[in-house]
Amino acid sequence: MLQALLISNGLQGLDKYYVSSDLMQYTTCLITKDFDPDLMPYDLLVVPNGSDHVAMLKIKDKVRAFLNAGRALVCCDGFFTAWVPGNQWRMDNSRRTMDVLYAPGTDRHHLLDNLNLDELNYSHGMTGWWACGYIEAAPGADVLLADTWQRPIVVLDEVSTAGRMLLTASGPLADVTYAGQSDSALVALYRNFIQLLTFSIVPAHG
C-alpha cells in the first residue's frame, strides 16, 4: 500500500474525494501559518483542486527534494505560484470555453486507458467545463492531453526530477467510487497513475 499526504487548506468536503483503499492510505495535512510538513515518510504528495499555492511556494525546495528522492506528486489545480519543478500553470480566458476540446497525446504508461474522454470534453452537452488555463510543460515531459490550441492540459513529467509528477490545468481528479457506479474519467486517470506508481518504479531509478 502506498502512503499519500493530502494537502488541505480547510475546504469543506475534501475528504469525500480522496478515500483510503487497499492501494492508498491518505493522511491529511492541514495548512497552518507555520506550514512545513515532513514529506519524506510518503510516496505521493496530493495537491487537490482549490489548494493553497502560497503555502506550497513556501515548501518548494522540500517538494523538489521529495521528488528527487523518487517520490510522486499529483497537482490537479491552478498552480499559479512557481513551486512545481519545471512546469507552470497559466490562467487564460482569451479562448471561448465552448471551443475547448481535449485530444490525447503521448501516453507511454497507458494513463488514458479506460478513460472516456467525452466525460472530460462534455458535461450536459457543454464543453470547457473541466480544466482552466493551460500548463507550460517542461521540455521532454509527456503531454497526455492537449486542448484545441495544442496547449498542455494534462502532463506526466518524469524528466524534471528523479520522481514523477501528474499535473492537470486545474482539472479536478478524485479517488472515490460511489456505491457501485462505474469510475468517472476523473477517477480513472488518477487511479491509472496510482497503478503506475504501484507497479513501476521511476526510470531514473531502474
Next chain:
Amino acid sequence: MAKIGLIFNGVWSHYALATAPKYRDLYELLYVHDLTAEAVRDLDALAIPFQSNQAVLTEKKDIIYDFLAAGKKVFLEGDSSTAWLDAQWEDRPVNNYWWVTDPTNPPVSDTNYDHPVYQGLTPRQACWHTHGVYTSVPAGAEILQTNAEGDVITWQTNRYGGTLLATTLDPIVEHGVQQITHLDNYVDRLTEWLSGVRPEAGRMTIDAAAYGVGAAG
C-alpha cells in the same frame, strides 16, 4: 489604493480576480494566515470568498466583527461555518446545469432587485448556481434571495454596526474561474457597493505577468 480586502486562502480563483487589471487597484489580497486587525484598518470593506479557510476565520472572527463594528462592509459568499457566523448554513447538491435541464426552475426563485448589488441585473445574472442554503439568519436580517422551497440564499444585516451581506452564490470564485461569462455584471456591482468605485466596463482580462515567478507568494 485598494479599498477591499479579499481574504485569501491561496486559491487560484481568488488570485485570478484580485490580480485582473480591472479589479487589481480595488482589491488587496489578505492571506488568511497573516490576517491581522492592522492589515484591515485602512480598508473600506472585506470580501470572504467561497473556498475560504473557515477554521482560521473562526479563530480570527474578532477581526471581522471589529471591522463591522467600525461601520464598514463585509461580503461573505459560498459555504460558511456557523462557528463564527450567527446563522445556520446547510449543504445542498450544486446544480450547475439547471439552465440546460430545467430552465424554468432556477436555484433562486425570488430576488430583491432594489438592492444596489442586484439593481439592473437580469435573473440569469443574479443567479448561476448556489452552494447550500441558510436555514436561519440573524434576527431582523433582510432577506434578498430565496429558492423555491423558501430557503434563504442571500441576506443582509446591520446588527453588527456595518453591513454584512451573505450569500451562497459564489461570484468571486466563479468570476475568477471565468467559465461563466456574464459575471462581470454581478461582480462589478458588488465591487461598487463595497468600495464606491465602479470597475472599468468590459470583460475581465488576465495579466500573464502575475503568474509563475511573478506571482505574489
